[in-house]
Amino acid sequence: LASVAGFPNLQQAIKNAFRTTRGSYVFHREYGTDIQRWIGEANRPYFGFLAQVDARLTLQNDIRIAEITDFEGEIQGDRLTLAISVRTVAGEQFPPFNVQAII
Numbered sequence: 001l002a003s004v005a006g007f008p009n010l011q012q013a014i015k016n017a018f019r020t021t022r023g024s025y026v027f028h029r030e031y032g033t034d035i036q037r038w039i040g041e042a043n044r045p046y047f048g049f050l051a052q053v054d055a056r057l058t059l060q061n062d063i064r065i066a067e068i069t070d071f072e073g074e075i076q077g078d079r080l081t082l083a084i085s086v087r088t089v090a091g092e093q094f095p096p097f098n099v100q101a102i103i
Contacts, residue, residue, distance in 0.1 A: 007094050010064060014084070017058050018101050033058040035080065035101045048075045055082055055101070064088050070096055 004012060020032035034054050041047045052073040059068055070085035085096040 007092075010062075010086070010088070010094065011097055013062060013064075014059065015099055017062065018055075018099050022058075030061050033101070048073070048080075051075070051080050051101075052082075055080070055099075059084065059086065064090075066091075069093065 017031065018033050018035065021036050022032040022034045023029050025031050035051050035058075038047050038051050055073060056068065056071065059065055065086045066089045067087045068084065069087050070083065072083040074081050080101045082099045082101075083096050084099060085094060087093050
């Protein structure tokens with residue numbers, strides 16, 4: 001097993017958070033996302049908006065993130081693709097990267 005640091009570590013942590021249902025870790029109830037709750041709902045703007053709100057909350061729960069500097073979401077079929085750029089509490093500005101979630 002290899003460890004990662006810096007941008008790759010934060011990117012991996014964010015992707016892991018989006019793969020985890022919020023509340024599924026007993027000692028970390030706020031970790032993860034609730035995006036999975038929208039599975040099976042009609043792809044309407046209302047649900048897309050709620051999915052994007054939840055995605056922002058998921059990002060804001062990472063204590064290393066000071067600011068979300070760019071955030072765009074697009075829903076195609078049952079896939080939510082987010083283009084995210086963040087500034088860390090250490091002042092590092094990371095380049096945009098994509099996260100995909102199934103809704």
